[in-house]
Amino acid sequence: MLRPQDTATRERKRLDGLWQFAFDPAGEGSGARWFAGPLADAREMPVPASFNDIPADPAARDYAGDVWYQTTVRVPRGWAGRRVVLHFESVTHRATVWAGDIEVASHEGGYTPFAADITDQVRAGEPVRVTVLVNNTLSFQSIPPGVIEDGPAGPRQRYWHDFFNYAGIHRSVWLHQTAAEHITDITVVTGLDGADGTVGYTIEAEGSARTRVVLRDASGRVVAEGSGPRGELRVENVHRWAPGDGYLYDLEAQLVDDAGRVVDSYHQSVGVRTVKVSGNRFLINGEPFHFTGFGKHEDLAVIGKGHNDAFMVHDFELLDWIGANSFRTSHYPYAEEVLDYADRRGIVLIDETAAVGLNMGLGGGIFGAQGYTTFSDDTINERTREVHAQAIRELVARDKNHPSVVLWSIANEPESDTEGAENYFRPLFDLVRGLDPTRPAGFVNVMLAPYGKCRVSQFADVLMLNRYYGWYTHTGDLAAAELAWEQELRGWAGENKPIIITEYGADTQPGLHAIGNQPWTEEYQVEYLDMNHRVFDRIDAVVGEQVWNFADFATTSGVMRVGGNKKGVFTRDRQPKAAAHALRRRWRKKI
């Protein structure tokens, strides 16, 4: 699905701002037709933002169920005769949308876009009421999963992932218009041929107009042209997209009618680069690449998972400051602004689905409900796998053209040491490979399925490991942790695949100090990271190190969490802990 753009033929209007909002704990709004008029007893709620932390009310924070958002927008006068579309970049976790009294869309999955053609529901120059029913509950058939448990004080939402279940309209909402004949999708695949580059393209469209493409360099000079819905362009002496050098070309796709008029125009940025796994090397443009960076979160005080440009730009400045060349979009697809910005900044991404917490053995009662079997007819089952498959399809469809994305992660820390896991994941790996044969794919392995026990890593091109030796095991004993960690890693290194350590980290309370070996102190976080780095540096197959986490973030409450997860190298408001300076010394030396 193409993101709305302003082009020579298209216009868009952003609907962000304060919307009307109401909780619907009884789930009565649909039956009572709340969409058919102004929401009763509504309060104002910012879009984009999570609703949870906006009211000063613990019940709002922990709310599970239906909530309603509503706004009224005037369709611009000049849009008469045009195709009008309502586009949501993300609504967490599911949504039903009405334009006026008519239901126009529903969508499952909290982190990918969806749209509705509302041409028949609107008139140019007239207002239209837009109502969105948002539901944030997690079940065994949602991605991520969860369960509502009945307790003595009423139902409670539980889940197996270690970040707060923020919900709401998290990203921008657009009204946009195109011609009836319009481009519906663009796919680009780039290659290198000596000093030249190739840009394969496929343009999908509604209607019978001819397709034309023009490729311009960053200065606007035309470097190649083509016609027809698919083809390959050649760029002499190409300026490659590379880590640290986010050079982008602009591919303009046009639909041209019989009279030679351009009826649709869409701009797709293109970074010309290749990605390949060869033995235990991860190659970008044929060169071995070593990932430095973090697992991150979309997580901010007050606005929760709402996208915020100021924090995005600041976070990328901090990545640059610390010498990070990459991050993982743990544990869900991030806002498209972030992907676009990573393209322009030359930051390398591991792009992850929201399949986190498919592991009922994790957490020892700390993160969520216990006593379930992960894969079974009553828990994570075939229906869940179909929801998961759809999440993979929507992720690849959304992000396939980003040069920054070099690796798909189809799940974080699922159960992976059982036959059920093997059967669950085999078709999902087939799916992701079929959708995108140009990028490697993997999943993130958990320490409960160590080397020798994991039955899913056989499907992965790259081994992504999360390990907490010296934190969750061997706590406070870094010497023993170092031995155990090296021993396990040497096993994985025998697989002849690249290994990226996608998580290693220690909770750290900023300002807490001690001479040595005291978990939670700033010194311990530094010593813990140093120990890990000694291990990595001894093992050739390790091609990446991404610390958990970039910044402190919100979680459910629990005895292991002090005001959230404190494994950040930066605090939640982006102040460096001692570890940030230590990482900077290592990563800025260009390992």
Ligand code: GCB
């Ligand atoms: C993990 C998870 C991550 C948690 C982290 C932790 O393995 O992937 O979501 O936040 O551990 O800090 O426990």
